[in-house]
Amino acid sequence: MDPLPTAAKPPLLRIRNLQTHIAVRDGTVRAVDGVNLDIAERETLGVVGESGSGKTMTGLSILKLLPRPGGRIAGGSIELDGTDLVGVPEREMARHWRGRRISMVSQDPLTSLNPVYSIGDQVGGPFRYHGLAASRAEARRAAIDVLGRVRIPSPEKRLDDYPHQFSGGMRQRVVAAMAIACQPRLLIADEPTSALDVTIQVQMIDLLRRIQQDTGVGILMITHDMGVAASMCDRIAVMYAGRVVESGPVRRIYHAPAHPYTQALLASIPRLGQARERLDSIGGQPPSLLDPPRGCRFAARCPQRMARCEAEYPPEFETASGHRVACWLHEGAPHAT
Amino acid sequence: GPLATAQAVKPAAGSLTIAFAAEATTLDPVKYSAGVDTYFIGQIFEQLVKPDPSQKRVNWLAESWEVTDVGGKPVLDVKIRKGVKFHNGDPLTARDFEFSQKRLADPAQSRWSHLQAAVERFEVVNDHQFKIHFKEGDGSYIADNLQLWAMPKAYFEKVGEEGFAKAPVGTGPWKFVSRSVKEELKLEAFDDYWHKTARPTVKNLTIKIIPEDLTRVAAFKTGAVDWIDAVPPAMIAEVKKMPGVQTSTVVSGNNLFLDFAEQVPNSPWRDVRVRQAAAHAIDVDAIVKAVLFGQGERYVQVGKGGAGYDPNLKPYPYDPRKAKELLTQAGFPRGFDTNCYNLTTPREPNVKEMGEAMFAYLTAAGIRCKVQGLEYGAWINLGRRGRNGPPEMDGVISWMWGQGIPGDPGTAWAGHLHSFVAGKGWGSYSYASDPELDTLVEEAKRTMDPAQREAVLQRLARLKHERVLGGLPTYRPLVTLAWRDKVDYTPWPWPGFWRNLQQIGLKQP
Amino acid sequence: MQADATLAATAHAPRAGWLRRLRGRGIPWLSLGLLLLLGIAAIGGEALAPWDPNALDLANVFKPPAWHAEGSAAHWLGTDNLGRDIASRIIAGARVSVTVALYVIVLSGGIGALIGLVAGYFGGWVDAVLMRLADIQMSIPSLALALVVAVVLDPSFSTVVVVIVITYWTWYARIIRSEVLSLKERDYVALARVAGCSNLTILRRHLLPNVSNTLLVLATLQVGQVIVFEASLSFLGLGIQQPDVSWGLMLADARNYMTNAWWLITLPGVAIMLTCLASNLVGDWLRDTLDPRRKQR
């Protein structure tokens, strides 16, 4: 395997021990519970994992757009270009960070655009708020430009159209256009393709990759589709019940998964051209984040469970350069720093 | 100043806005249906005879009149005042009264054609004299101010009925200017008015219609209007206390009474003792004092000043013990249950509460009322007999009739006291059936001579009182008018006409 | 059949936790308490009222409430223009309000829900006809229709009920219908049909229970509306008639004494307000509690 020289580059985003809690009626959901992530410039980090494992909350924590009321960052740090966003006040987040340095493409292109405003208005908006366009006309020109970059044909003609006049794939491109309008440093893509058909999905991924090549934006790609993650990402972080259980270069994760959960996950998906009599399945259910178990959270479903697993949460072990696993099976490997 | 005071005739000037509580439905004198209609009609039109401020009937458009007997049939001979002009300048002549009578007798135009049934023929003697020949005596003709209103024949024929309705022309002190139904009537003082002393001194008069008591009083308080009628009883004290405000309290022409189901078989009300018991059971004075704040006047059969008024006739005193006794005698030692129908639409101040209070007294005496409230339509339907088979009134009902002031009870008693005769107009609202009284009512109807009529009516009143038939009279509401000091106003206290703005103006500074 | 009945009996909603959810929430409690009080007043009116609500006392008219300097302890909310005890009349009015509300809710809720269910479930011309009827009813302002009907039937207790039922069935019908329209698209309804259930079974087992929460909420919220409606009708003189006492009627009577006796115009209004407030609060709270979509506020 050829590990990317990630360590050499200064990380664009550096998340350490992130704790995001959501207060609900019955208690506190520990949606993100001690997550560490790094993303370098021009790098795509894929975050995969089961539904409810905290992928979206991780992304929203970076933007500091947690559900209100109830959501808050309970601990840890999120450093973007060296600034810890956890301490940045809301006003400043809105004015200088969101849309400007970090932005987002969210899951559903059908609902991510405001149905009652024209595309031009919505795409041109970020230029105005962030002072990149002094006038309406200028914002319009900028919008045409960025729509062209996401390959909307003849954007100048479509600027006054409304979202419902676009197809699903086009809308997702428009969303992407809005996201990259102000040339952010970091793009959080939360399942940007899962609402799209397979044929469109490919186009969207291709588009994101091109954007990255052109702008050098770092991408945090949230998905639960192992296929999407494989074709898009440089590195992968596997989340399970609010924690990252394994992270590393994409080839290592797919070819040499170290965590039993990752292994089981990869084994349970049917693959084209490799018909099997039976799929391997993972029994049981992920634990509740309201009251997560003390030890390894996968322990209850883990085929290689040991006594220790249930008592103590494993630290991260670095099995290879940049490949970290939180599992007692790898206790021999050095601790990650 | 009053009519008697001679005044230099000054041209009217200035404007005044006043408020009435009710409004005429029509401005055409032959079309009027309710008493309120005369509030407006009476400003513009005039009759031959009219009561003066002291409630004496005086000749008005008539210079003189008399009833003579020609071949056993009565003839009404009327001489008309000279120099009377209509608002359009036409002089008033006997032809105009002929026209008026014709219209009144025509069922297609008039609602009162049946009142002309006794008229045989109308004779124009000359421009200023006419005679009405009767088939038989018709006392109501006399009682009702000789019935006829002065209507401009030539003008009516020119503009037609619709034109006349839109722009009525009369001889009265006020000229019609404009009208907006339910909002206001604008009038202008008639400069050529014949009565040089009893005439308005203000040029423009706007009568606003404000049926809601509170808003009317509020309008008065804020100065939006300078004269109001019908100050609600509860607010009279307050209005009287206002600085720079004068009031006048007059008795209204509406006689309220309780009527009993005397015609229903097996009804306890057939027994005169039960009715007398009811009469003794109610402390009308106390109720009037408490519920109407004293704004009601007791009367017995005929109000003071009316034809047939008998000062010796005294109301049944409040005597619950006597009432119990009478009930026991009638065979109801433990009382009985009866339906009691109460009018809830505020036709008069607090009628609903008055009814409730009176029924409460009855209940206390053992005549246990099951009170049922009725709004106006339902109330009229229940009270009226013989048409479309309305439900039977089977207990007690609060009822009323507009006697007028000074007033004559003849017409009212024909409807309320005479026994019911289908299709003949007798006893339309009557639950009584007493041959002796019927004869007297018919006699009164025929009698045209005022003195004779007085005697018949007095006999009738006494009998009616003793037998408690055709209703147990209770009270006549008092009406309070209020105006600001700057208004120069002489109340002419008659029903409908006490709102007659014969003499109103602004005080000269 | 027998097993069917047993199953149906056990198949009640997962609503068991509702009492628990009430815990620690003051306002719904207070409101429920108020409604309970109203219920007690309605049932035990005569026994509770210190006076006969229609008994006159002409010697004691316009007594202000007891806390007032001129008030008397015998009439703690004062007396009206006929010396009747306001407190007793408000209690008597409660009975009228509550009975009218109950009748109306049961009748209009029943009729409306039935029509809504049928129209929504069967669709087609049945739906078209029923909804046109509702449209027609809607296009006549309710109070106008009420006025006309009230005159035809002569004002009385039953007229008031009829009038309000006529006005409100559409309200239920529309809401239930739209709910049914979305419910019947649910997969479990399709699957019930696949399983061979009859229309009646589907209506009874899948649709009715699922609109029952809505019905409950609507009914609770309606209490206030009915009371206001009844008061408006009575205020205009087309509602409850004496000797029944109604809050609206009390207000109508009090209009003339606004300047002399403020308590006549405020107290019955306050009674209306508190009742409506209580029922609206309970309804609102029920809606929040029962509607899973709104639960996470």
Place this chain on the structure above:
Amino acid sequence: MPPETPATPLLEVQGLQKHFKVRHSRNPVKAVEQLSFAVPAGSTFAIVGESGCGKTTCAKLILGLEPPSAGSIRFDGRDVASLAGADRRTWRRQVQAVFQDPYASLNPRLRVATIVAEPILANEKPTRAELDRRIAELLDVVGLPADAARRYPHEFSGGQRQRVAIARALALRPRLLVLDEPTSALDVSIRAQILNLLSDIQQQYGLTYLLIAHDLALVEHFADAVGVMYLGDMVEQGPTAQVFGAPRHPYTRALLASVLRPDPDVPLPVGMIRGEIGSALAPPPGCKFHPRCPQAIDACRSDKPVPTPFSPLHWAACHVEAARATGAPTAAAPAAGAGTHLEPALP
């Protein structure tokens, strides 16, 4: 299932069509235009295609939830439309379904026991004990604990709910199960459990499955034969191995190529297909796929292609492929009836 087994297919669909009238539009939505296929007893037939191509509509037609606009559905050799009374009820019992969303397919107000018992009670009158026994048995088959019967759906996870749904579908011992994307709402880690369960049940009871899915890998894994739909039409059909191994229709090829492999070493398959699926309100004329087709010729824009067999069981409707195949002596173009597809050769 060995395809050689000669038998009447359990389900046979011919020229099925469904148009929906919609508000605001004169044209109907042509949800299903031309659909013909046959499913032999005991096998699994899969329908794949992009979102909105009419898969669910097809399922509803077969379940009798919507009446077809045209065409026929034969079950066990009998035309479903002609069934009445007891026959219809028998047919009803034999066709059951599992839908995509385990949250929407269970009435939240009923206990699991009631849900599972519903089909039974709608068709039979068992005694209480018999009913309890059958419920327990069904729950056991789908791998739920016996105490699940007393609980409500909201007390279960998505996977467990889907098990309840399967139990309900099995309650009448049907012969055909329509599975409309039975796993696509489930988590990756749960999917395998449900798929394995379905496969076990099929083996155990000899059930026939009509599987609707858009996960091609799953279809390849699970189905014996597959039909590919595009905008209401079936464009290719055949045994799974043949369709996936040698796809004939350019759309099938594009679809297969677009599947992202969970392998970072496989490059992103860009440029296979343009644009997006058209509108069912106004589908393109001729071959509906032509606006997106990399190899479209003039005929594609005007004429509707007819199915061309490429092997006894495998056909595709494409002008280009048909022209290519006419060179071969074996493929005589099947005679087409007026406007209808010819029935493909059946096992």
Place this chain on the structure above:
Amino acid sequence: MPQFLLKRFGLGLISIIGASVVIFIISRLSGDPIVLLLPVDAPPAVIEAMRKTMGLDQPLWRQYLLFAQHALLGDFGNSYRWQTPALSLVLERLPATIQLACAGLLFSIALAVPLGILSAVYRGTWLDSFGKGFAMLGQSMPGFWVGLLLILVFSVHLGWLPAFGHGTPAHILMPAIALGWYPVAAQTRIVRSAMLDVLDSDYIRMGRALGTPEWLLVGKYAFRNAAIPLVTMLGVYFAAMLGGAFVVEVVFAWPGLGRTVVEAVFARDFPVVQAGVLFTSVLFVAANLLVDLSYGAIDPRIRHAG
């Protein structure tokens, strides 16, 4: 789009025809208007003549057809009470009622929109509780009572505002408040919940993620979406205003249609009742049609549909 509107128009027409039948039948059921028209002792011949001239001797369906035919020509007959054409009586009052209804609607919306928005934006805070509480209080107070209280305080005690009449803005203030008071709660609720839905939506989250200033997000992007359900209901609220006018106009002596009809009802003046109620129905249908038309203005999805 025109087709859709045509359909709405047709439905509106059906409603109006239905309403006319209902009103007609009900008003004829209530007995003989003659009783109220003629004096007590009018003889039967006079009564019969009257019945004939009024067409009351015909069968009910003929009476309806006659009524409908005349109504189409704008002739509702003469008011039994005022002897003038019922239609002109109604038309004269109509502007005042529309004025009042609009003012009431304006008042309620002016109160409900900010209240709803604030409640939604600050959900769960005291502002939200205040908004909800205020709205709830409004919904618990009958309009006529509010009117009476307003008169009590502002006219009787303080003497600031006129208690009756119309003409100046001061006159319309209290009636408009009394009329608009009741629907404030419902409207606030609609705005609030629509706003909550919208604020939870993906596109608002997207807007936030792109750094859209909060005021712009709420005041522009979210509000327009949240306004759609409110606009949808405007027709209904306008109708509610017309209905409420029946009692508020009585309280404030507002010279409008409502008061006219109420009085006509008491006087059993059916031509006026029929004309008045039918006109409110027409107004209602027209208002709804107008609302349908205006959707397109705020919701482009409708503008481009069909």
